[in-house]
Amino acid sequence: MTDSSKLDSGKLFAARLHAARARPYLATALYALHIVESRRVPTMGVDRYWRCYVSPVFVDRTPVEELASVLVHEVSHLLRDHHGRSDRFARAHNLSGPAERLRMNIAADAEINDDAFGDGLVQPEGAVVPATLGLSQGELMEDYLRQFRLGSLTEDMAWLDCGSGADGSDRAWELGPDGADGLSEQERDAVRFRVAQGLVGRPGDAPQGWRRWADEALHPPQAWRDLLGAAIRSAASGSGPGADYTYGRPARRSAGLPGVVLPSLRRAPPRVSVVIDTSGSVSDAELGSALLEVAAISRAVGGRRDLVTVLSCDAAAGVAHPLCRAEGIPLVGGGGTDLRTGFAAALRARPGPDVLVVLTDGQTPWPTGRPGCRTVVGLFRRQRSWSERDPGYVPDGPPDWARVVDIGMSV
Amino acid sequence: MPAYTPCAPISDRAHATQLDVAGDLLTLLGEVTTEPRPDIQLEALTLAVAADLPVLLWGEPGIGKTAALTQLAESLDLPLTTVIASVHEPSDFSGLPIIGDDPAEHGVPMAPPDWAVRLVRAGRGLLFLDELSTAPPAVQAALLRLVLERRIGALRLPPGVRIVAAANPRSSAADGWELSPPLANRFVHLQWTHDHDVVVRGLGGTWPRATLPRLDPGKFAEAVAFARRAVCGLLTARPNLVHQLPTSETRRGGAWPSPRSWDMTVRLIAFATAAGSAGDVLSLLIRGTVGDGPGFELLNSIDRMDLPDPEALLADPSAAELPERGDLRQAVLDGVVAAVRRQPGKSRWDAAWALLVKAVETGAPDLVVVPATTLATLRRENWDVPASIEQLAGMVSVSQGADRAAARVAAKAGR
Numbered sequence A: 001m002t003d004s005s006k007l008d009s010g011k012l013f014a015a016r017l018h019a020a021r022a023r024p025y026l027a028t029a030l031y032a033l034h035i036v037e038s039r040r041v042p043t044m045g046v047d048r049y050w051r052c053y054v055s056p057v058f059v060d061r062t063p064v065e066e067l068a069s070v071l072v073h074e075v076s077h078l079l080r081d082h083h084g085r086s087d088r089f090a091r092a093h094n095l096s097g098p099a100e101r102l103r104m105n106i107a108a109d110a111e112i113n114d115d116a117f118g119d120g121l122v123q124p125e126g127a128v129v130p131a132t133l134g135l136s137q138g139e140l141m142e143d144y145l146r147q148f149r150l151g152s153l154t155e156d157m158a159w160l161d162c163g164s165g166a167d168g169s170d171r172a173w174e175l176g177p178d179g180a181d182g183l184s185e186q187e188r189d190a191v192r193f194r195v196a197q198g199l200v201g202r203p204g205d206a207p208q209g210w211r212r213w214a215d216e217a218l219h220p221p222q223a224w225r226d227l228l229g230a231a232i233r234s235a236a237s238g239s240g241p242g243a244d245y246t247y248g249r250p251a252r253r254s255a256g257l258p259g260v261v262l263p264s265l266r267r268a269p270p271r272v273s274v275v276i277d278t279s280g281s282v283s284d285a286e287l288g289s290a291l292l293e294v295a296a297i298s299r300a301v302g303g304r305r306d307l308v309t310v311l312s313c314d315a316a317a318g319v320a321h322p323l324c325r326a327e328g329i330p331l332v333g334g335g336g337t338d339l340r341t342g343f344a345a346a347l348r349a350r351p352g353p354d355v356l357v358v359l360t361d362g363q364t365p366w367p368t369g370r371p372g373c374r375t376v377v378g379l380f381r382r383q384r385s386w387s388e389r390d391p392g393y394v395p396d397g398p399p400d401w402a403r404v405v406d407i408g409m410s411v
Numbered sequence B: 001m002p003a004y005t006p007c008a009p010i011s012d013r014a015h016a017t018q019l020d021v022a023g024d025l026l027t028l029l030g031e032v033t034t035e036p037r038p039d040i041q042l043e044a045l046t047l048a049v050a051a052d053l054p055v056l057l058w059g060e061p062g063i064g065k066t067a068a069l070t071q072l073a074e075s076l077d078l079p080l081t082t083v084i085a086s087v088h089e090p091s092d093f094s095g096l097p098i099i100g101d102d103p104a105e106h107g108v109p110m111a112p113p114d115w116a117v118r119l120v121r122a123g124r125g126l127l128f129l130d131e132l133s134t135a136p137p138a139v140q141a142a143l144l145r146l147v148l149e150r151r152i153g154a155l156r157l158p159p160g161v162r163i164v165a166a167a168n169p170r171s172s173a174a175d176g177w178e179l180s181p182p183l184a185n186r187f188v189h190l191q192w193t194h195d196h197d198v199v200v201r202g203l204g205g206t207w208p209r210a211t212l213p214r215l216d217p218g219k220f221a222e223a224v225a226f227a228r229r230a231v232c233g234l235l236t237a238r239p240n241l242v243h244q245l246p247t248s249e250t251r252r253g254g255a256w257p258s259p260r261s262w263d264m265t266v267r268l269i270a271f272a273t274a275a276g277s278a279g280d281v282l283s284l285l286i287r288g289t290v291g292d293g294p295g296f297e298l299l300n301s302i303d304r305m306d307l308p309d310p311e312a313l314l315a316d317p318s319a320a321e322l323p324e325r326g327d328l329r330q331a332v333l334d335g336v337v338a339a340v341r342r343q344p345g346k347s348r349w350d351a352a353w354a355l356l357v358k359a360v361e362t363g364a365p366d367l368v369v370v371p372a373t374t375l376a377t378l379r380r381e382n383w384d385v386p387a388s389i390e391q392l393a394g395m396v397s398v399s400q401g402a403d404r405a406a407a408r409v410a411a412k413a414g415r
Helices: A009-022 A024-032 A056-060 A064-079 A082-092 A098-113 A142-145 A153-155 A185-201 A210-219 A222-237 A252-256 A286-299 A339-348 B020-032 B039-048 B064-075 B090-094 B113-122 B137-149 B196-203 B219-238 B259-274 B281-288 B290-304 B310-315 B326-342 B346-362 B366-377 B387-414
Strands: A036-037 A044-046 A053-056 A244-247 A264-268 A272-277 A309-314 A317-322 A357-362 A374-380 A402-406 B033-036 B057-059 B080-084 B124-130 B160-167 B188-190 B204-209
Touching: A009 A024, A009 A056, A009 A064, A009 B366, A009 B387, A024 A064, A024 A185, A024 B064, A024 B196, A024 B326, A036 B020, A044 A064, A053 A056, A053 A064, A064 A082, A064 A098, A064 A185, A064 B387, A082 A098, A082 A142, A098 A142, A098 A153, A185 B281, A185 B290, A222 A286, A222 A374, A222 A402, A272 A286, A272 A339, A286 A309, A286 A357, A286 A374, A317 B326, A339 A357, B039 B057, B039 B064, B039 B160, B039 B188, B039 B259, B039 B281, B064 B124, B064 B160, B080 B113, B090 B137, B113 B124, B124 B137, B137 B160, B188 B281, B196 B204, B219 B259, B219 B290, B281 B290, B310 B326, B310 B346, B326 B346, B326 B366, B346 B366, B346 B387, B366 B387
Parallel strands: A036 A053, A272 A309, A272 A357, A357 A374, A374 A402, B033 B204, B057 B160, B057 B188, B080 B124, B124 B160
Antiparallel strands: A044 A053, A244 A264, A309 A317
């Protein structure tokens, strides 16, 4: 055994090289870590400024391949912004105290570890995976946090400590924001961006979890509820229907300015028609949540309930139902889809709708012409279908005269 | 927030009314102190206002946008005019028709509102258009003419007037407020968020006092050259970034790249450089002007501009200074090897080895392994291996350590 009071940096560098070779897309992030030797950290931990605190004793007693896995694990905490997400989760759910932070560290570990190892990296002794907690894999830290409590399953994890980079709570041994060699927020963003760009550019054999992360780092998803709401509101209150100024009626101020015609504010509630794709490929839960959302939004923009019409449609358009309750609309159908009949039926109504909302998975032919009213398409995005016989086949996307909101992606 | 000067207590007066007593309590509550604290949001806002670009602050209601504007106006010494858009009618911005003696003869003049007259008379000021998102579309349309053409009725705002607007994010906007792409392209979009610590400490009686950036005239020429080089460098390499209309619903209403917004970016980079602002401020400004994706690409390429040029390093390896940070050092070494591959030559190959030796001597050896392996493959038959390669021993042992680990992992996996 060598002198354990001094950091064996050669061993650590060999581990980092092994990690960078096994996960080339993480090399930039691994090299951006600033290694700090620390006798107070139990094993290895990171802070939010991309410093990596390493215990010399831990390096000494751990084989190179396991060190490499731990490095990849620690850098994953930073890339996935676990500290920021922990802080946000703690604030949103009013959580405080070291036990909660430990829970966040465990949940963050579970998010990373389910696809971090294998393929050149060993799974370190005692690594937390979702199965350790009795949970299914492939979920996000926030999902795990809602599913387990500290208890008998987590008893062995009390020593677990990946530093403030994993759970957002500062540790005594960390150098803090004013210490040397930390990365500024902009530098951290830049490293994250470069890693994500590399992943999207050359995905290679990167696991699904990392690819999803990279996509979201480059194009962060937005809450589809907000987007759908904004699209419908904007469609409903654009020029034409909705509240606007009109010369059709004199303004309140006219009394003060005799002889002058001033416009007044007039509000005409928009008529909203919702066409729902009830073909077999859309799940009831997805439809239910989207429909509730549309109903709530159209009421918010001033549409009275009797002005919101719902039409279910598979290959043939069903009967239009006025929306009298927020729930309980009979959705009939289940075969293949041809939304064109739905469009036609909705537009045939007299008086015609001001806004047409279409909820579909997009596996359908679209009308060729632009309908006479504003159209919002809520799209249940599916894995892009791909055929081996015809690799060039792409189903038609929604036409560009419609505003498209992706629905059902987790946020 | 300005510190309050407490006035003499009055409650010991003989006939103090209940309201006077309440006034005392209010005075005591108003006594707050300030402490200096860097505030990158406010710094970005100040720079954009100084650069005479219209700014749009996006933020939830009640998080201190107005307070920030008050502080900004105070520090720039501009009178602040706040106009709450939602309580106005379109004619307040396009002018109110006033009937004279003979409309057929003189026409109907459009009279501007009083605040506009005062602004024009003062010749300078900060116009804050608050609550844009709750105004009806027609009012928004009238306001946007004011922002873009700087006209209110028959009046034209003088150049000394700067305009800042505020809007609630689309998720919390009650009405259909949304910028059309051409309008969004004219604003610098700044996301306004509150800092938990600042709020808690402020409610405890101590508000932050931001030190605002000062432009240094000595840096102007250099700042302009730098800004132009940064933007042109990126756009030369990535021509499709010049103009990208937002297509997806997620990016609607926000910043997007166009020649106009790139021009704004040049201006903002020059201002940030002349003010010596930190990278975080520049990042907010750039992403607020051309959007996140192109903004990150520009920031990335600015980072690379700071890295030493591979050709200069190859020309004089002994004088080379390699960056300390591992990922940047790796980028430089990769660049050097790529330069040798592009234009091979014995002397360049030797110089590259000298650089790698230097890298091993001054930093972590593991990140030299990949460039060294690549460089070795570029060897031509008649080139002798330089003697200095002996000094790469540290790197070789690290590399062997990693090889052994990989072999063990493979053996375990195969078992």
